[in-house]
Each structure stands twice: as structure tokens, then as C-alpha cells.
Amino acid sequence: MAIKSIAIIFGGKSVEHQISINSARNIFEYIDKSKFAPIPIGISPKGDWFLKTTVDDTFEGCDPLALILSTQKPGFKNLATNEVITPDIIFPVLHGTDGEDGSIQGLLEAFELPFVGTGVLGSALSMSKLYSKKLLESANIPTSKFLTYTFSEKNTIDFDYLNATLGLPFMVKAANLGSSVGVAKVKSKDDFNKALEEAFRFDNVVLFEEYISGRELECSVMGNREPIASLPAEIVISKDYEFYTYEAKYLDPNAVELKVPADVDDVVAKQIQHLSLRAYKALGCEDFSRVDLFLKDNGEILVNEINTIPGFTNSSMFPMMWQERGISFTDLITKLIDMALTKYQEKQRVSNEYQP
Structure with a gap:
């Protein structure tokens, strides 16, 4: 060949x-x-x-x-x-x-x-924390409570209203970024203005989410016609960090412990895989994605967000989760390329010409 x-x-x-x-x-x-x-x-x-x-x-x-x-x-x-x-x-x-x-x-x-990867619609939807959460809600996929404001509405944002609706602490997030850039945890009114300015520095839309106390889990999904999900993995964050920050992800080698697979029972693992596949399909993902979830202390599972181009760094969970399933880094790359070529060939059957 x-x-x-x-x-x-x-x-x-x-x-x-x-x-x-x-x-x-x-x-x-x-x-x-x-x-x-x-x-x-x-x-x-x-x-x-x-x-x-x-x-x-x-x-x-x-x-x-x-x-x-x-x-x-x-x-x-x-x-x-x-x-x-x-x-x-x-x-x-x-x-x-x-x-x-x-x-x-x-x-x-x-x-x-x-x-390789998700097309225009699925990429745009998944990248937007706002519209991905709206679609997840419409598909009856559990996600955290949230509010959103644009930069033009900045002067109308009221801390007391956010506190009453979401409780303290709550998260402030730039709506269209990844790697925890433009994200902050607000524990008091004193934290609020700084977090707001930082989020709006990177985006014109900001999301306010209830803070979820629980375990941070991830699940890798791969495929198109019949996508499959890996076993979930867990990110255990050092008590030195308030949440999974950019520094914790990429700069501090001692910030997190990665558990692949996560220590959860079979029932919970299957629920996570099921929710991840539903979220993947709801947002129109193709070829591959990584789904980030929370497992609350009461056993409730929430989908946090989807990454349509997850990391392939040495500390990235997407390749680690498939390696645990017996798929090497090299074989994983080959599978993704082969899937993308098949997807492209199948799309060629659609005509863009019309003669009335």
C-alpha cells in the first residue's frame, strides 16, 4: 500500500x-x-x-x-x-x-x-461552553447549573444574584477557551471582580457555573457510525490547587495523580461510558473526543465539557486511556487517520449539484 x-x-x-x-x-x-x-x-x-x-x-x-x-x-x-x-x-x-x-x-x-477530527458544526458547538451545555440540557444529559453574560452586559452582572442562584463557591469561565485559561474559582465577593476581568480578557462571553464538589473523571470516545468509549480515568488534584488549573495541567509535575482506569465499580463505569457516548453524539463529534465529567459524592454523574482535539502530550489522558485498552500511541494515530479517510470517502456520495 x-x-x-x-x-x-x-x-x-x-x-x-x-x-x-x-x-x-x-x-x-x-x-x-x-x-x-x-x-x-x-x-x-x-x-x-x-x-x-x-x-x-x-x-x-x-x-x-x-x-x-x-x-x-x-x-x-x-x-x-x-x-x-x-x-x-x-x-x-x-x-x-x-x-x-x-x-x-x-x-x-x-x-x-x-x-482528522470533528467537522465545523460539532467543533463549534463543543468549543462553546455555553452552547454545548444548552445542547446537553436539551438532550437530557446532566450538567452543572450555569448562567451566562456577554461583555456588553458586564455592568449588569450582580454578585449577589449569582451567589443566590449558584451558591458559593462558583466558577467563572471564558466561554470559548480550553486548558483552564480564563477560569477562576470565586469563594467570596473579594475574588469576584478579578475573576470577571480575567475571563473577559480572553472572551466576550463568560459562563458562571455552580462549583461541583466531587471526583474529576474523563472518558475517551472514538468512532463514527458506532463509536466506542474507553474505561473512565480519574484526575486526582493536589490540595495545593483550588481546581484543575493550567499550571496543574502542564507546569507542575506533582500537581495531579492520573489514575487509568479510575477506581470506580462496573456500574458507575458503564454509566460514564453511556453518558459520554450520548454527549459525543449530541454535539455532533466525529472520529475522536475526550469527555470530561464529575462524579459527585452522592453518586450523580455530570458531563462538564467535550474536547474535540484532546491533548496528545506525555501527560494527556486521551492516549493513556486507549493504551490501557491495549491500543498503542502509534496504533491510535493510525486508527484516527483511517477513520477520517473512511468518513471523507463516505461523504463524497452527497451531491452538491442540482438541476431543476
Whole structure:
């Protein structure tokens, strides 16, 4: 079988730029090079695209790229050499803004380039903490109580009303970010203004959620026609942290203990898998996602959010959960690419021509 070329796109104009690089580095390293020829393409923090020879955060001296806007043979042009690059498939490893919110997916779909992961609609819905929670509620999938405000409504936000509705403590979150950026735990009125300013610094929509006291669990889902769920895993956070912050996730090696699989009985594990699959389908996810959940002390399970491009770093739970199921990092990447190619081929049957 001929080796397929795959463009691994990473970096981007996002607060999760460095996390994207860490994830893409692992994919570049572990991809089965007997089946795939990886082409690393980096997007700088300013949004410029570059052809890379490896995955790192250096863009100076790299050849700049331009998009070839041709539906017959879309791809990239190396502006330094005029070489035309036409990958067989794209693997976007872009966390957060412009990468996980449907933006890059729309670009790729418009030019009918096959890519790994969820499409425009599912990406946009899952990225928005507001609309994902609204859809989960409409599908009768339990989630935490919440309120939301836009930046234009900032002066109408009343701490006492939030306290009466959600109780203390409560969480303040930028609605369209990941990796706990723009997230704070409010325990008193003194914390409130700082948390509000920080959240609005990163987004024009802010979510206020009741604080859930319980265990933080995650479940990986993979597939399209008949998706499957891994066993749940647990994140045990050090008492030094109020919640699962950016620092705890990526900077402090002693901040969390990862339990793969989680120490829960079979009934609870099956409930988590069932809820995760329902959430995955409700939000229109494709190929793969990671579902984040809470297990309350009373046994109630709540879906917190879905990540359509979960991390592939050395501390990321998505690959760990499948490794526990016997799927290596390399085999996992191959499965995702194969699923994406099958999905793309199946979508080709839909006609976009009409003659009345």
C-alpha cells in the first residue's frame, strides 16, 4: 500500500499554542512512518504558516507557505522554493481558538481536503461552553447549573444574584477557551471582580457555573457510525490547587495523580461510558473526543465539557486511556487517520449539484 502524506498542523493564534506544539510533537514522533509521511506545518502566534522539518516553536528561518485555493488540487505552496505540497490528509492538532472551534475545519471542508477530527458544526458547538451545555440540557444529559453574560452586559452582572442562584463557591469561565485559561474559582465577593476581568480578557462571553464538589473523571470516545468509549480515568488534584488549573495541567509535575482506569465499580463505569457516548453524539463529534465529567459524592454523574482535539502530550489522558485498552500511541494515530479517510470517502456520495 502506498505511503500517504499527512500534514500535521500545529501552533496557531491561541493561548494554547505551546500545548498544541507538545501534542503535535508526539504525533510526529509516534506516527507509523511505514504507512504515513508526516509533513509538519506550523502556524506562528501571529497566524503565519510555515513548512517545518520538525515540530518545535521556532519559526524564524522556516519557509513560508501560502494556500493553493484550487478545488481541483488544493494544498500549499512553498513561497521560498515554489514547491507545491498536496497532502493526502490533514491532521489539525490546533487546540483552542481558530483550531478547535470550527475555523480550520471550515477551511478544509470548503476545499474538500480530508482531515482528522470533528467537522465545523460539532467543533463549534463543543468549543462553546455555553452552547454545548444548552445542547446537553436539551438532550437530557446532566450538567452543572450555569448562567451566562456577554461583555456588553458586564455592568449588569450582580454578585449577589449569582451567589443566590449558584451558591458559593462558583466558577467563572471564558466561554470559548480550553486548558483552564480564563477560569477562576470565586469563594467570596473579594475574588469576584478579578475573576470577571480575567475571563473577559480572553472572551466576550463568560459562563458562571455552580462549583461541583466531587471526583474529576474523563472518558475517551472514538468512532463514527458506532463509536466506542474507553474505561473512565480519574484526575486526582493536589490540595495545593483550588481546581484543575493550567499550571496543574502542564507546569507542575506533582500537581495531579492520573489514575487509568479510575477506581470506580462496573456500574458507575458503564454509566460514564453511556453518558459520554450520548454527549459525543449530541454535539455532533466525529472520529475522536475526550469527555470530561464529575462524579459527585452522592453518586450523580455530570458531563462538564467535550474536547474535540484532546491533548496528545506525555501527560494527556486521551492516549493513556486507549493504551490501557491495549491500543498503542502509534496504533491510535493510525486508527484516527483511517477513520477520517473512511468518513471523507463516505461523504463524497452527497451531491452538491442540482438541476431543476
